[in-house]
Amino acid sequence: MNLTPQQRIELHGFNNLTKSLSFNMYDICYTRTKEEREAYLEYIDEQYSAERLTTILNHVSDIIGAHVLNIASQDFEPQGASVTLLVSEGPVENASNESFEESPGPLPESVVMQLDKSHITVHTYPEYHPDEGISTFRADIDVSTCGEISPLKALHYLIRSFDTDIMIMDYRVRGFTRDKNGHKLFIDHEISSIQNYIPDELIDLFDMIDVNVYQEHIFHTKCKLRNFDLNNYLFGYTKEKLNQEEIKEITESLKMEMDEIFYGKNII
Incomplete structure (x- = not known):
């Protein structure tokens, strides 16, 4: 199937394809003491409270042109938050042929798309290593749409x-729809990589790996921040307060944490 941006598939009935994007982000910090760790978790809970996450997901809903039907949100103790939005099809008059293009999507002030029944969720997971001073914040976001528009x-x-050090993204198209002649369509748009939906200026910041199963319409991309500045991983102070041995030890610990998350396995 080779579609140009001007072409649309004429369907028999409703587009029943389900398109799901799972986006996982990780923020990593070095916290030397119990007090620093507690302060970091408090900061994360404030930055990514259920209220702020609701705002983010509402903007996602705007971008994909959806009406929010219901919002469920919760801040958890001692930390973490969850938000779920149930959404339905938005106005169709702003639908765009950009739906078929492999290109980065808009920011909230530029809404040009539509979708049908869908849900958007986010869950956060702050955690820390009991002995090595590493604190990690993870957010899992899922955007699932049924219809023409891709959540990408x-x-x-x-x-x-999100202020992220590592991103892991999965995109999958499920089910099938039918064209006007009854022929099954298992995907309705061209896609070669999730990377094509990320602007070049963001791609330049990360090392990226793709693992794609094209015949199954499964696409996987993971990203690790390319440049390492220790000051970005210290909470409440800078490396000028550390000696060279401490700088070396902390740097190695942080880089190992990032590599283990990125490659999905324990290095030691």
Whole structure:
């Protein structure tokens, strides 16, 4: 199937394809003491409270042109939050042929798309290593749409909404729809990589790996921040307060944490 941006598939009935984007982000910090760790977790809970996460997901809903039907949100003790939005099809008059293009999606002020029944969820998981001073914050976001538009159009905004060291993204198209002649369609748009939905200026910041199963319509991309500045991983102080041995030890510990998350396995 080779579609140009001007072409649309004429369907028999409703587009029943389900398109799911799972976006996982990780923020890593070095916290030397119990007090620093507690302060970091308090900061994370404030930065990514259920209220702020609701705002982010509402913007995602705007980007994909959805009406919010219901919102369920919860801040958890001692930390973490969850938000779920149930959404339905938005106005169709703003639908765009950009739906078929492999290109980064808009930010919230530029809404040009539509979708049908869908849900958007986010869950956060702050955690820490009991002995080695590593604190890690993870956010899991899922955007699932049923209809023409791919949730990948929300990826650009999601990346800019989180301060992330590592991103792991999965996109899959499920089910089938039928064209006007009854022929089954298991995907309705061209896609070669999730990376094509990320702006170049963001791609330049990360090392990226793709693992794609094209015949199954499964796409996987993971990203690790390319440049390492220790000051970005210290909470409440800078490396000038550390000696060279401490700098070396902390740097190695942080880089190992990032590599283990990125490669999905324990290095030692």
